[in-house]
Amino acid sequence: MKHLLYAAAGLAALAFALTGAKAEDASWGCQVLLCAASQNPSWQGVPYCVPPMKRLIAAMAKPGFDWPICHQAKAGEPGRQEFEDCPAGARPTSSNDGNDNGLRRRNEEDQCVRIVDRCENRGEYNRLYGDEDANQRNGVTVRPISGNSDHFVNRDNRYNGCKVQVTSPRPRRANPWFFDIPNDKGVKERFWFNLRT
Structure with a gap:
């Protein structure tokens, strides 16, 4: 007021x-x-x-x-x-890959992306991104970054590097x-x- x-x-x-x-x-x-x-x-x-x-x-x-x-x-x-700021350490990016039949605005920065070192703090990484079902429900994708010199292999051998790119939806204002x-x-x-x- x-x-x-x-x-x-x-x-x-x-x-x-x-x-x-x-x-x-x-x-x-x-x-x-x-x-x-x-x-x-x-x-x-x-x-x-x-x-x-x-x-x-x-x-x-x-x-x-x-x-x-x-x-x-x-x-x-x-x-x-339209969107809130990305959290600290993340930057805005667009999910528009050109295959949306024009439904989304071109170059609309509707996602946040960050590089995460999952080896540095495995407990925190697993708490935030370790549940694949929760990631899928929340629109979070985790993609290994290839060419990484750190060789960490988790139990099911899905990843072979420490650095991953985490992309999540950017909250709307x-x-x-x-x-x-x-x-x-x-x-x-x-x-x-x-x-x-």
Whole structure:
């Protein structure tokens, strides 16, 4: 709620300083920005916000959609990051191998990949990746890296090296959209939101 109050105060000061107008009189772009910045509750829990945000969602489905801008706030159009960051030590990668009949976005970095040394800490490796059924259920793949000079052979001789590449699905963000809204000192603060009704 604190973030909403700061955003609301900033927008109100910028947009209505000279006019004494009410929030309901704000431009559609400023209404969208103010509502998107609402964090606790999100815009869905603020009755004032539901009509302008539903209007936005409906407009986005039409050809030629242009995002409504709140020029007074200097925030511009929102950004979008569909996926959470990968865990430390992993990097994002795409699962798109070109054989998906165009169902996935090209180069969508929807997975995390990391190189793991399973010989270094076998207990930890087995705890995280040793259950093949769990790996399959969770979409985790473990692939030996060939050409490794370390020769570790586990009991069933499936792998002959210590280094493996572990690939796992990248979690999707609950709130993939964001506005970077500058405060009165010009420092931008990020406000995440979603467009689910």
